[in-house]
Amino acid sequence: MDEVTGTVLAGESYEPIRGRLVVEDGRIEAVEETDTESTDIVVPAFVNAHTHLGDSVAKEAAVGLSLDEAVAPPGSLKHRRLAAADRAELVSAMRRTLRFMRRTGTVSCLDFRENGEYGARALREAAAPVDVDPFVFGSDDPAVLDVADGYGASGANDDRFDEERAACDARGVPFAIHAGEPDATDIHPALDLDPDLLVHMVHAERAHLDRVAEQSVPIAVCPRANTVLGVGDAPLRELLDHTTVALGTDNVMLNAPSMFREMAYAAKRFDVSSREVLRMATAAGAEIAGLDCGVIEPGRRAALVVLDGASDNLADTEDPVRAVVRRASALDVKRVVG
Ligand SMILES: [Zn+2]
Known part of the structure; x- marks a missing residue:
């Protein structure tokens, strides 16, 4: 049995409770309100809702490039770098990124992995010795589902994905697709595929939002990546008012996959509460x-981040949820559990 004490951001509302968590066999046994000396802040570990870990081979290589030049298949800088990397280099680079993610409080990510079965297997190998368990959305070929957990499509303007959609249905696994990143033209075609997850939706309009609500499709948003690529800001308030929205850091090439950085950016740039942002970084993904x-x-599984609430950075913060979302950094992490 393990015990975690401090200010616990418990339940769906992240209501701060002074007390302790009892953990048994990796699961939360009890959340108890009790006197404690601990100044730690205990939050659910993060789930990064959209990554491209393969880009770890080309960090900061695309500065100043457009969306097409940086990441669009098949000729962009990203794809050229992926093609040029040998397998050992790719696995090693992704593994280092996964270790960084763990140290910054992330226990899982929803990754779009390029290069079919080869790519999906390389990610599994990269993750094997690290305590981050990626949910792998494979690509290129429906047969990738032998290795991947779902299918991740580049976008409905790039290709037809009916076969991949059907393969996901047959196996009962999710089909995810980018939509509305550079413009709105691929959003209706993406929704026609009845996806289980849409990524970006920067250019979502009212008719798209109505369909999203009607079809109950969750959305992963990546605010910093949208800024770096200059595609605009997602209508985050409206998205949240229509469906489940989760937060992702997108291409490792463009941004460090730190959920602290993504949360602070989202909280300060959009009309959303700190609680909504924390939910986007944890429960939603x-x-x-x-x-x-x-x-x-x-x-629940005891996947937790224990922060030092008395650190030079977090001491004297007035609200623990705001402190975690808007101010906390990797330096405040004491340990990641589970
Ligand atoms: Zn993406």
Whole structure:
């Protein structure tokens, strides 16, 4: 049995409770209100809802490039760098990124992995010795589902994906697709595929939002990546008012996959509460991938980030949720549990 004490951001509302968590066999047994000396802040570990870990071979290589030049298949800088990397280099680069993610409080990510079965297998190998369990959205070929957990499509303007959609249905695994990143033209075609997850939706308009709500499609947003690529700002308030929205850091090439940085950026740039942002960084991604973490409550997996609430950075903050979302950094992490 393990015990974690401090200010616990418990339940779906992340209500701060002074007390302790009882952890048994990796699961939360109890959340108890009790006197404690601990100044730690305990939050659910993060689930990064959209990454491209393969880009770890080309960090900061695309500065100043457009979306097409940087990441669009098949001729962009990203794809040229992926083609040029040998397998050992790719695995090693992705593994280092996964270690960084773990140290910054992330226990899982929903990754779009390029290069079919080869790419999906390389990511599994990279993750094997690291305590981050990526949910792998494979690509290129429906047969990638032998290795991947779902299919991740580049976008409905790039190709037809009916076969991949059908393969996901047949196996009961999710089909995800980018939509509305440079413009709105691929959003209706993406929604026609009845996706289980849309990524970006920067250019979502009212008719798209109505369909998203009607079809109950969750959305992963990546605010910093949108800024770096200059595609605009997603209508985050409106998206949240229509469906489940989760937060992702997108291409490792463009941004460090730190959920602290993504949360602070989202909280300060958009009309959203700190609680909404924390949910986007934890429970929302977990829910989309069917993971048993993201909320601190009895029965759940004990995947937790323990922050030093008395650090030079976090001391004297007035509200623990705001402190975690808007101010905390990797330096405040004491340990990541589970
Ligand atoms: Zn993406």
